[in-house]
Amino acid sequence: xxxxxxxxxxxxxxxxxxxxxxxxxxxxxxxxxxxxxxxxxxxxxxxxxxxxxxxxxxxxxxxxxxxxxxxxxxxxxxxxxxxxxxxxxxxxxxxxxxxxxxxxxxxxxxxxxxxxxxxxxxxxxxxxxxxxxxxxxxxxxxxxxxxxxxxxxxxxxxxxxxxxxxxxxxxxxxxxxxxxxxxxxxxxxxxxxxxxxxxxxxxxxxxxxxxxxxxxxxxxxxxxxxxxxxxxxxxxxxxxxxxxxxxxxxxxxxxxxxxxxxxxxxxxxxxxxxxxxxxxxxxxxxxxxxxxxxxxxxxxxxxxxxxxxxxxxxxxxxxxxxxxxxxxxxxxxxxxxxxxxxxxxxxxxxxxxxxxxxxxxxxxxxxxxxxxxxxxxxxxxxxxxxxxxxxxxxxxxxxxxxxxxxxxxxxxxxxxxxxxxxxxxxxxxxxxxxxxxxxxxxxxxxxxxxxxxxxxxxxxxxxxxxxxxxxxxxxxxxxxxxxxxxxxxxxx
Amino acid sequence: xxxxxxxxxxxxxxxxxxxxxxxxxxxxxxxxxxxxxxxxxxxxxxxxxxxxxxxxxxxxxxxxxxxxxxxxxxxxxxxxxxxxxxxxxxxxxxxxxxxxxxxxxxxxxxxxxxxxxxxxxxxxxxxxxxxxxxxxxxxxxxxxxxxxxxxxxxxxxxxxxxxxxxxxxxxxxxxxxxxxxxxxxxxxxxxxxxxxxxxxxxxxxxxxxxxxxxxxxxxxxxxxxxxxxxxxxxxxxxxxxxxxxxxxxxxx
Numbered sequence: 001x002x003x004x005x006x007x008x009x010x011x012x013x014x015x016x017x018x019x020x021x022x023x024x025x026x027x028x029x030x031x032x033x034x035x036x037x038x039x040x041x042x043x044x045x046x047x048x049x050x051x052x053x054x055x056x057x058x059x060x061x062x063x064x065x066x067x068x069x070x071x072x073x074x075x076x077x078x079x080x081x082x083x084x085x086x087x088x089x090x091x092x093x094x095x096x097x098x099x100x101x102x103x104x105x106x107x108x109x110x111x112x113x114x115x116x117x118x119x120x121x122x123x124x125x126x127x128x129x130x131x132x133x134x135x136x137x138x139x140x141x142x143x144x145x146x147x148x149x150x151x152x153x154x155x156x157x158x159x160x161x162x163x164x165x166x167x168x169x170x171x172x173x174x175x176x177x178x179x180x181x182x183x184x185x186x187x188x189x190x191x192x193x194x195x196x197x198x199x200x201x202x203x204x205x206x207x208x209x210x211x212x213x214x215x216x217x218x219x220x221x222x223x224x225x226x227x228x229x230x231x232x233x234x235x236x237x238x239x240x241x242x243x244x245x246x247x248x249x250x251x252x253x254x255x256x257x258x259x260x261x262x263x264x265x266x267x268x269x270x271x272x273x274x275x276x277x278x279x280x281x282x283x284x285x286x287x288x289x290x291x292x293x294x295x296x297x298x299x300x301x302x303x304x305x306x307x308x309x310x311x312x313x314x315x316x317x318x319x320x321x322x323x324x325x326x327x328x329x330x331x332x333x334x335x336x337x338x339x340x341x342x343x344x345x346x347x348x349x350x351x352x353x354x355x356x357x358x359x360x361x362x363x364x365x366x367x368x369x370x371x372x373x374x375x376x377x378x379x380x381x382x383x384x385x386x387x388x389x390x391x392x393x394x395x396x397x398x399x400x401x402x403x404x405x406x407x408x409x410x411x412x413x414x415x416x417x418x419x420x421x422x423x424x425x426x427x428x429x430x431x432x433x434x435x436x437x438x439x440x441x442x443x444x445x446x447x448x449x450x451x452x453x454x455x456x457x458x459x460x461x462x463x464x465x466x467x468x469x470x471x472x473x474x475x476x477x478x479x480x481x482x483x484x485x486x487x488x489x490x491x492x
Numbered sequence: 493x494x495x496x497x498x499x500x501x502x503x504x505x506x507x508x509x510x511x512x513x514x515x516x517x518x519x520x521x522x523x524x525x526x527x528x529x530x531x532x533x534x535x536x537x538x539x540x541x542x543x544x545x546x547x548x549x550x551x552x553x554x555x556x557x558x559x560x561x562x563x564x565x566x567x568x569x570x571x572x573x574x575x576x577x578x579x580x581x582x583x584x585x586x587x588x589x590x591x592x593x594x595x596x597x598x599x600x601x602x603x604x605x606x607x608x609x610x611x612x613x614x615x616x617x618x619x620x621x622x623x624x625x626x627x628x629x630x631x632x633x634x635x636x637x638x639x640x641x642x643x644x645x646x647x648x649x650x651x652x653x654x655x656x657x658x659x660x661x662x663x664x665x666x667x668x669x670x671x672x673x674x675x676x677x678x679x680x681x682x683x684x685x686x687x688x689x690x691x692x693x694x695x696x697x698x699x700x701x702x703x704x705x706x707x708x709x710x711x712x713x714x715x716x717x718x719x720x721x722x723x724x725x726x727x728x729x730x731x732x733x734x735x736x737x738x739x740x741x742x743x744x
Binding site: 403 | 592593594595624625627628633699701702703704705706707708709710
């Protein structure tokens with residue numbers, strides 16, 4: 001554990017290095033490092049400085065606007081917010097059991113989202129680091145470099161993402177920020193022709209996902225020691241789980257396991273998530289720090305997301321992904337399944353699962369049904385929980401008798417991973433940066449650790465190497481003594 | 493018929509019947525003049541000024557300007573297009589129009605007119621007025637954030653529904669829509685779901701509760717046909733005299 005790096009004893013005597021803006025959290029994140037005279041790292045913090053405000057925006061608005069409004073939180077995973085809000089408001093309108101058409105249309109939309117988001121992250125955001133090396137030439141460490149040297153990989157990424165976006169378009173009405181899901185169900189179903197159009201492409205998509213799993217495995221194998229140890233830390237785990245223990249990205253109960261593998265709670269009712277999860281505020285970050293109540297704020301932080309889900313579920317309910325999961329768990333005596341960079345591999349297994357699930361759904365005639373919504377006894381509170389691409393997503397609303405939202409609480413995936421990401425960068429800082437003169441490549445190691453989590457609002461601009469990055473080294477008086485800058489073309 | 497009277501609209505002859513306004517005759521002849529507060533079922537109002545044209549050198553609202561034989565009307569000039577563009581921008585800047593989460597998006601005349609006129613930004617600093625919604629009625633929501641003061645609900649409620657539920661209050665920049673009840677709340681009025689006033693709001697102020705986003709994107713009114721086409725489709729054809737408006741008929 002590296003909690004000792006959270007707060008230095010005498011920060012006033014230390015030099016401060018800031019990585020700001022941090023790429024791929026939309027420029028609203030930064031990392032600060034405090035170094036002593038010998039360049040030893042004494043403090044490392046990931047600050048998410050963005051202010052979202054949606055919990056406030058929706059107050060005083062009618063509840064039926066919420067699924068459409070809150071998805072604007074994000075341009076990459078809007079469907080996750082759209083669906084989590086809809087699930088919460090299903091409870092408000094008394095829709096305890098959706099029609100088969102609505103349930104399957106929403107699942108299809110969700111799997112399309114998982115597919116496109118995971119493809120975007122692996123092929124566009126992470127591949128440059130993974131294919132070229134963490135401290136490779138920055139000018140080519142971007143998607144353009146990938147396209148030039150690995151055109152097949154880049155092309156697969158584009159085509160997989162396009163397919164996922166097409167699934168979203170046909171279920172939500174638009175590729176980004178649609179309106180398909182409404183409280184109590186959906187507003188449209190798929191025609192036979194639309195399903196056939198997707199079916200025409202699904203088989204190559206499944207095959208490409210299989211190859212992506214293989215690519216992730218090969219990259220891990222080729223750099224075994226680096227990948228095993230890079231940013232590694234031990235942590236508790238939280239994810240949704242189906243009643244039979246299967247991976248379920250759309251619905252289920254909460255499962256938490258400690259870092260020793262003991263089950264803390266299982267199939268816990270998501271409607272009372274606050275019995276199990278609490279949020280702590282720290283003065284140096286705008287992002288809250290959730291923790292497992294049973295373990296307390298100091299020891300109770302945990303990890304969510306692909307690595308957690310794939311390793312904590314009992315099985316994946318689609319055959320190819322389940323086989324891939326078994327291979328992942330067995331690899332190198334199980335060490336990859338606990339590695340921060342194993343997340344990329346787990347992410348590709350989930351992408352394969354999403355493709356298989358889409359294939360199965362497209363053959364289901366319920367998708368073309370006419371019964372779209374249900375309603376029942378009106379309630380004043382609703383909680384919607386699902387597994388977004390980046391991890392567990394919680395939406396919680398209270399609605400007054402005039403149909404206006406009076407309270408909202410959102411705990412998004414990246415928030416769950418707040419402490420885990422801090423731990424990852426501290427592990428990296430200690431191992432790679434401690435006592436060395438900083439270079440762009442070394443600082444990129446910090447970002448590689450963060451990228452493994454695929455934090456929400458990942459910034460597309462950096463994906464093409466255009467994210468300007470400025471690092472300044474200041475002395476205790478704030479005087480600049482060293483600086484490193486990457487310009488808009490990715491050159492230093 | 494040879495004795496049909498005509499006026500010139502951008503240099504082309506438009507036939508009209510006595511009693512028709514310029515906009516009525518133009519729309520009936522298949523010629524679109526952008527407009528917002530004009531509604532074919534109601535008396536001309538002339539408040540939004542989006543239909544402003546230049547007639548014999550003077551500017552006038554086409555919805556209140558009686559058609560006259562030989563009148564030379566200009567509409568599609570750069571000057572007037574710029575004027576309409578700016579007027580619509582001002583409406584966007586004055587209210588709180590958040591199209592992405594508005595139930596009326598795709599059915600909204602203001603939004604459709606923005607597309608028609610190529611409005612890409614509000615052009616002015618947004619006022620961001622604070623206008624609480626009125627959610628007191630069990631079936632109807634009033635979202636004043638989107639009001640453009642066209643008075644169609646006021647006119648419909650008084651002239652058709654005979655209830656006068658709505659009114660404008662205040663002057664100048666302080667003018668705003670109010671509910672005609674002592675409490676100021678919609679729940680304390682006689683308004684009903686079947687009222688005409690609920691059907692005429694061109695934007696998203698008067699909404700039925702709990703029906704949000706039932707119609708998917710891409711299948712809404714102006715998704716299917718732009719406002720220019722829908723306005724012409726709903727206009728009566730040929731140079732007939734305008735039918736009696738309900739208020740005239742009821743002798744109000």
